[in-house]
Structure formats: C-alpha cells, structure tokens
Amino acid sequence: MTRALLSTLLVLLALPVFASAQFSIPGFEDHLTITAMPLVPGPNEFVHFFIEGSIFSSQNADASWSVNGKAVEQSGDGGIDVQMGAAGEETVVVATVGSQTLTRTIVPATVDILVEGEGYTPPFFKGRPLAPPGTTLRAQAIPHFGSIGASVANDKIMFTWRQNGAVVASGKGRATATLSAPPLFGADTISVEARSQDGAYAGSASVRLPGIDPVATLYVHHPLVGIKYYDAVLEGGSVEDVETTFTAVPYFADARNPSDPGLIYEWSVNGRAVPKDTESAGEITINADSASGVAQLSLTLSSSVNFFLHAEQSWNLRFLGAGSAFPGGAQQSSSDSSIFRTGVQ
Amino acid sequence: MTIMGTLTKILRYALIAMIVLLLGSLAGWYAYLQTQKNPLAPVEGEASMSDGFQGNRGGGAGSAVVSDTVTGGGEESISTKPIERLWRVDRGPVAGFSFVDRVLPLSSTSSTGSLFFVQRGTGYILSADTKTQVVSRITNTLMPKIYEAHIGTSGEYVFLRSVDETGALTTFAGTLVADDATGTPQALAGSYLSPNIREVTLDSASKNMLLLTIDPATGNAIGTTQLQDGTKSKHLFSSFIRSWKPFYAQGQLILLTKPSDNLPGYAYKVSMAGTLSLLVGPIPGLSILPHPTENALLYSSSGGGVALFARAGSAAAVGIQLQTVADKCVWRRSSAKASDGQAEKLLIAYCAVPAAISSSSFLSDWYRGALHTEDAWWKIDVASGDVELVFTPPSPLDVQNPTIDETGAYIAFTNGNDQSLWVLRVVQ
Numbered sequence: 001m002t003r004a005l006l007s008t009l010l011v012l013l014a015l016p017v018f019a020s021a022q023f024s025i026p027g028f029e030d031h032l033t034i035t036a037m038p039l040v041p042g043p044n045e046f047v048h049f050f051i052e053g054s055i056f057s058s059q060n061a062d063a064s065w066s067v068n069g070k071a072v073e074q075s076g077d078g079g080i081d082v083q084m085g086a087a088g089e090e091t092v093v094v095a096t097v098g099s100q101t102l103t104r105t106i107v108p109a110t111v112d113i114l115v116e117g118e119g120y121t122p123p124f125f126k127g128r129p130l131a132p133p134g135t136t137l138r139a140q141a142i143p144h145f146g147s148i149g150a151s152v153a154n155d156k157i158m159f160t161w162r163q164n165g166a167v168v169a170s171g172k173g174r175a176t177a178t179l180s181a182p183p184l185f186g187a188d189t190i191s192v193e194a195r196s197q198d199g200a201y202a203g204s205a206s207v208r209l210p211g212i213d214p215v216a217t218l219y220v221h222h223p224l225v226g227i228k229y230y231d232a233v234l235e236g237g238s239v240e241d242v243e244t245t246f247t248a249v250p251y252f253a254d255a256r257n258p259s260d261p262g263l264i265y266e267w268s269v270n271g272r273a274v275p276k277d278t279e280s281a282g283e284i285t286i287n288a289d290s291a292s293g294v295a296q297l298s299l300t301l302s303s304s305v306n307f308f309l310h311a312e313q314s315w316n317l318r319f320l321g322a323g324s325a326f327p328g329g330a331q332q333s334s335s336d337s338s339i340f341r342t343g344v345q
Numbered sequence: 346m347t348i349m350g351t352l353t354k355i356l357r358y359a360l361i362a363m364i365v366l367l368l369g370s371l372a373g374w375y376a377y378l379q380t381q382k383n384p385l386a387p388v389e390g391e392a393s394m395s396d397g398f399q400g401n402r403g404g405g406a407g408s409a410v411v412s413d414t415v416t417g418g419g420e421e422s423i424s425t426k427p428i429e430r431l432w433r434v435d436r437g438p439v440a441g442f443s444f445v446d447r448v449l450p451l452s453s454t455s456s457t458g459s460l461f462f463v464q465r466g467t468g469y470i471l472s473a474d475t476k477t478q479v480v481s482r483i484t485n486t487l488m489p490k491i492y493e494a495h496i497g498t499s500g501e502y503v504f505l506r507s508v509d510e511t512g513a514l515t516t517f518a519g520t521l522v523a524d525d526a527t528g529t530p531q532a533l534a535g536s537y538l539s540p541n542i543r544e545v546t547l548d549s550a551s552k553n554m555l556l557l558t559i560d561p562a563t564g565n566a567i568g569t570t571q572l573q574d575g576t577k578s579k580h581l582f583s584s585f586i587r588s589w590k591p592f593y594a595q596g597q598l599i600l601l602t603k604p605s606d607n608l609p610g611y612a613y614k615v616s617m618a619g620t621l622s623l624l625v626g627p628i629p630g631l632s633i634l635p636h637p638t639e640n641a642l643l644y645s646s647s648g649g650g651v652a653l654f655a656r657a658g659s660a661a662a663v664g665i666q667l668q669t670v671a672d673k674c675v676w677r678r679s680s681a682k683a684s685d686g687q688a689e690k691l692l693i694a695y696c697a698v699p700a701a702i703s704s705s706s707f708l709s710d711w712y713r714g715a716l717h718t719e720d721a722w723w724k725i726d727v728a729s730g731d732v733e734l735v736f737t738p739p740s741p742l743d744v745q746n747p748t749i750d751e752t753g754a755y756i757a758f759t760n761g762n763d764q765s766l767w768v769l770r771v772v773q
Contacts, residue, residue, distance in 0.1 A: 226490035
C-alpha cells in the first residue's frame with residue numbers, strides 16, 4: 001500500500017519535468033491547443049500563436065510550425081508571429097508536438113460602417129447626401145465574418161451602435177441604425193461593434209462626422225437645357241443673357257425638394273426685396289434690358305421646420321447684355337439704371 | 346376738273362409715298378432680321394439641328410490638313426479643314442455619350458463605329474466620326490432638358506433621363522432604328538420606364554444594365570438588373586444605404602458609396618446572389634475606376650488633399666505621383682493594339698490632372714459645379730508606376746466622364762464648364 005502511494009507521488013512529482021518538454025506519457029497526454037493573440041484579429045494584423053495545454057501552459061518547446069503549408073521557425077518563446085491576410089482570407093497554422101498535430105484556422109474579421117445623410121441633393125448629383133443639424137442620418141454595418149463564400153449571417157451577429165460613446169441601438173441582426181445628425185458646431189463619433197454568436201469573430205468600426213451648415217448654390221435655369229447644375233454661378237460672375245432665371249439649390253438642407261413648403265426664400269436685388277413667388281420660391285428671373293452695371297442678388301434661406309437652417313448669401317452679377325433693350329420690349333420707366341426687373345414683379 | 350386733277354395728283358403722290366414707305370419698311374425689317382441670331386440655330390462649324398445631316402468641325406489648333414467628306418443633306422462635299430488632335434465635337438451641353446460598335450448613318454464613311462452623343466437641350470442623338478471629324482444627326486425627336494443619357498455600346502439602345510413637372514425622375518428607353526439610305530434623321534421610338542430611377546448604368550461588355558430605385562415601403566435602395574431591351578428583369582440586392590454609384594467591370598457589378606470629402610468610402614463586388622464582398626475601403630472621399638476586363642483598380646481619396654492609387658492583381662496598391670481623382674481617368678482597353686500590332690498587355694490608364702487643386706473639399710465643390718479645373722492628360726503605366734505627359738490642351742478644360750474607344754486611340758470627354766463634348770486623339 002505504502003509502495004503504491006510512493007509510486008503515485010513519484011509520478012506526480014515527475015509531471016512538470018515532462019510538461020516542460022512534451023507531455024507524452026501514454027494515456028496521460030495533455031489536451032493541447034493553439035492560442036492566438038489577439039483572439040479575433042483584423043486583416044493584415046500580426047498575430048502571435050503559441051501552444052497551451054489544458055493542464056500546463058508553455059507547451060511550445062518541441063513544437064514544429066507551419067503556416068499555410070510552409071514551415072515556419074519558432075520565435076524566442078517557441079511560438080510564432082504571423083501576419084494575417086485580407087478580410088475573409090484563411091490563414092491555417094499547424095503545430096506538431098510529439099504525437100499531436102494541432103491546427104488553427106484564422107479568418108480575419110472586419111466591419112464596414114457606411115453613413116449617409118437625408119439632406120436634399122438635386123437629381124443626378126454625384127456626391128453623397130449629408131445630414132444637416134436637426135435631421136437624421138442612416139448608418140449601416142457590413143460585417144465580413146467567416147471565409148469568403150461561408151460568411152456568418154447578420155442574424156447570428158450582435159451589433160452595438162454608439163454615438164459619442166453612448167449606446168443608441170443594439171441587438172442581434174441590428175445591422176442598420178437611424179441616428180440624429182451631428183450638431184451645427186461640433187462633431188459626432190458613430191461606432192458599431194459586431195460579435196458573432198459563437199464569439200469566433202468580432203470587429204468594430206467608427207466614423208467621425210462634423211456638423212454641416214447648408215447653403216444654397218446658385219445656377220442658371222435655361223428653358224431648354226434645364227438647371228445648369230454643372231456650372232454654379234459664383235460671386236462676381238457674369239451672365240450673358242439679358243434676362244436670366246436663377247435657381248437656388250439648397251444642398252443638404254432639411255427638405256424633400258427646393259420647393260418644399262418648409263423652406264423660406266427671401267430674395268432681394270440691389271437691396272430691394274422681391275415679392276415672394278409661391279409657385280417657385282427657389283427661383284428668380286432678372287431682366288437687365290434697361291439696367292446696367294452689377295446686380296447684387298441676395299438670398300436669405302431659412303426653414304419653418306428646422307431652425308438650424310439660416311443662410312445669408314449674395315452674388316454680385318454682371319449682365320453682359322445689360323442696357324441693350326429687346327426690340328419691341330417695354331423700356332423701363334425708371335431712370336435708375338441699377339434697377340433690375342424681376343420675374344415676379 | 347382742276348380740283349379733280351389736283352386730288353388725283355395728291356392721291357397718286359400719297360400712293361407712291363405709301364408704296365415707298367412699305368418697301369422701305371420691308372427692307373428695314375429684312376435688314377433687321379439679318380442682324381438677329383436664332384438662338385436655336387447651329388453656330389457656324391457646329392452640329393446642325395435641321396432635319397438634314399450637316400457636317401460639323403470644331404475649333405482649336407490643327408495638326409494636319411486632309412481632305413475629308415462632310416455629309417450634308419445626303420450630298421457629299423469635300424472639306425479641307427485640318428483634322429485636329431483635340432476636336433470639339435459639340436458646343437454642348439451634352440447629356441451623355443458613348444463609343445458604339447455601330448455606324449450610323451449608313452452613309453457614313455466610318456467602318457469602325459462611332460461616338461454617339463445626346464444633346465441636352467434637344468435630346469437629339471448625333472453620331473461623330475472620330476477619323477473624319479464629321480457629325481451627323483440620327484434622331485429628330487425633340488426632348489428638352491435631358492440631364493443624363495446612357496447609350497449602349499451596341500448602339501441600339503439609349504436611355505434619356507430628365508425631371509418632370511412634379512420633380513420625379515424620368516427615364517425614356519429609346520431604340521435607335523436603322524436609318525434609310527437618304528440619311529434622314531429618324532424619330533426616336535421608345536417608352537418611359539417607371540419613374541424615380543435614381544441610378545442607371547449599362548454594361549459595356551454585355552446588354553445588361555442596372556437600375557437603382559427606392560422601395561417606397563421600406564425606404565431602402567433596390568438594385569434590379571435587366572437587359573437593355575427591358576427583358577429578364579431580376580431583383581439583385583437591397584440596401585439600407587441608398588447613395589450608391591454602380592459600375593460594371595470584369596463581368597460583374599461593383600457598387601461604390603457615393604464619394605464625399607473626408608467621409609470613409611467603400612466599394613464592393615456584388616455577386617449574382619446579391620452579396621457584397623469588399624473591393625476597397627475604407628478610404629476618405631473614395632472614388633474608383635475598375636478596369637473593364639482585368640483585375641486592376643484605380644482609386645482616389647479626397648480628405649485633406651487628393652491622391653491617386655493603383656492596384657493590379659493581388660499586389661498591394663501603389664501611390665501614383667499625380668494629384669487627381671479616379672473620375673478623371675480612363676483605362677486603355679486590353680484589346681487595344683500595341684505599335685507592333687499585338688494585343689497590348691500592359692495596364693495603361695490615362696488621367697486628366699488638374700494644374701492645381703486648392704480646395705480642401707474638392708469633390709463637393711467639383712460635383713456642385715462650383716469649381717472647375719484646368720487639366721492636362723497623363724499616361725500611367727500601372728505596373729511600373731511611371732507617368733508621362735501626353736497632352737496639354739491649348740485652352741482650359743475641366744475633364745469629366747472620360748471614355749476611350751476600343752482601339753485605345755481616342756478619348757472622349759466633356760468639359761465641366763459648359764458640358765461641351767471633346768475628343769482627344771491619344772497618339773500624336
């Protein structure tokens with residue numbers, strides 16, 4: 001009995017000696033695994049792999065390693081450092097320890113965060129709509145979890161949305177969020193974290209969005225060509241025609257279209273207020289047939305539904321055909337050559 | 346008798362005076378009319394809007410003098426105007442253009458295809474022969490305010506996009522019929538697609554096209570593919586994000602988040618099942634130009650400056666020493682022949698490079714038409730990263746929507762200032 005106890009004690013005392021090299025007493029093998037640090041790496045990130053046992057750690061000593069089929073030398077601690085591939089690209093790490101062959105497959109995970117505003121942009125605009133203060137922005141997370149062709153479905157991923165650090169939405173499959181737009185003089189940081197149900201994949205992404213102050217851009221509205229979105233009328237610009245219709249396009253404003261009843265346009269020409277045209281408030285027609293010099297066109301743009309919107313702009317425009325009356329056209333009675341007739345007078 | 350005679354004499358003088366006055370008035374009116382310009386009439390040297398075909402030669406410095414054929418109302422005449430390396434095809438504005446495999450009118454001397462384009466103010470479709478620099482009108486259906494036009498490379502289908510009185514986007518799908526032997530412009534037959542199609546893009550390698558709409562129930566974007574004749578419509582994807590710019594390249598659909606300065610942009614390949622796989626991103630102000638046939642990509646960023654990058658195959662992207670955006674670039678087709686007659690294997694791109702980019706919000710200003718650039722054309726060898734100046738225009742040109750013909754010999758583009766249409770012969 002005493003001999004049996006002594007034998008068992010000897011075996012237990014000898015275990016650490018075996019464990020430092022490899023644990024290979026038949027019937028008593030430690031269960032070894034390859035551990036990666038970080039656990040859920042991103043694309044192109046360097047990852048340290050090492051071997052851990054369920055009973056003892058530091059099982060690296062006699063391991064031989066290969067990555068994607070190619071032998072790799074151990075680093076100082078017996079583990080290896082490997083750079084991951086692109087998102088969705090598999091990296092297969094194999095370690096052989098004694099009689100055990102261990103395999104670990106890593107597929108780097110990423111999350112994309114896409115944002116857009118709901119501010120107005122004209123038809124065929126090539127840029128992205130932004131979110132003015134007082135409106136909402138749309139955000140969508142696109143996770144790249146799992147290998148290409150075997151990705152993890154969104155309904156098996158937990159999403160957590162944060163705005164300036166505070167959780168604003170979360171849930172399984174919650175890959176989209178509607179958030180409030182950044183304030184006028186500031187910026188918001190929108191972030192999303194995604195983690196697969198089994199914990200195998202995780203990723204996060206964030207974007208910093210500055211507040212925007214919408215202003216109008218002025219264009220000529222030609223009867224045949226339409227609104228010349230391709231060539232904005234700039235301050236100090238010249239206008240070739242005697243009579244021209246201008247359109248103010250309220251980029252990124254809280255409006256469905258330029259004629260949105262919530263938008264308030266207040267036009268003036270050379271300081272004289274122009275009566276409002278309810279039909280097309282965003283347009284003004286100027287006739288310079290009996291005038292000369294520069295027309296100072298001013299616009300105050302505001303909103304009855306969004307008090308953040310208030311833009312005051314003016315353009316000094318030179319009418320190149322000014323003063324050359326149309327044949328048969330009525331002469332302007334006023335002797336003041338700075339008076340430009342407007343289409344709504 | 347004396348009174349009667351006097352009266353008769355007075356009446357005669359009055360009659361003569363009235364006739365003189367009338368003739369004088371008519372002469373004056375005629376003289377006045379001669380001094381007036383019809384705003385719709387073609388400017389000398391530009392494409393005519395009359396029913397018969399008219400020759401059109403643009404301005405600019407010429408490099409060679411040749412005799413060429415100008416079609417005019419079915420009659421041929423010989424022109425001795427020089428063929429220009431940089432040719433202004435149309436004063437503009439034009440709504441869209443495309444190099445097509447088809448030759449119209451049939452009386453044209455071209456044998457390799459033409460550059461079709463759509464005038465924005467009339468909706469007329471015209472054909473330009475890049476070799477002879479002759480322009481002919483194909484259609485006579487007046488459709489003003491065409492903001493955007495897409496023309497299939499087969500030259501059969503056109504899509505004219507506008508905005509109706511209610512503000513809804515309209516898309517007219519037209520079919521270009523074969524013209525008769527007289528070369529008379531034809532009516533554009535077709536029909537309107539459903540309203541409010543936000544984006545349209547055509548596949549130059551097939552007859553596929555993508556339509557991007559908004560689902561009124563969910564507010565999500567819906568991508569639908571169909572053939573250009575309207576058949577085989579298929580729902581491909583839906584997305585919460587609505588601002589996509591679609592491309593067809595390498596036989597598949599690519600989606601780019603619409604570019605915005607400083608905001609991260611992403612581009613995705615879309616599988617036939619509608620799943621997205623990342624092509625490039627996140628990159629601030631991302632704009633892309635995928636190679637039409639090869640696994641190569643040009644892309645640019647706009648955030649604290651503008652930078653251009655190129656990627657070929659699985660190699661890492663390299664920075665190109667030119668400050669421009671991918672929107673101003675075009676890939677030379679792989680089928681283009683090298684000087685030895687063999688198919689050119691090099692990955693070559695041509696980019697219009699602004700003389701200076703001073704704005705910190707370049708994309709926003711440029712897309713709004715609030716900023717115009719003065720560009721020169723450069724050639725990029727993507728494999729080596731070498732760049733070479735190809736052409737500096739004699740007058741400022743803000744290059745937009747560049748496209749290249751199958752042979753790689755001609756680049757067509759619009760000038761951002763006025764949407765005039767230009768063609769550059771790449772090789773001098």
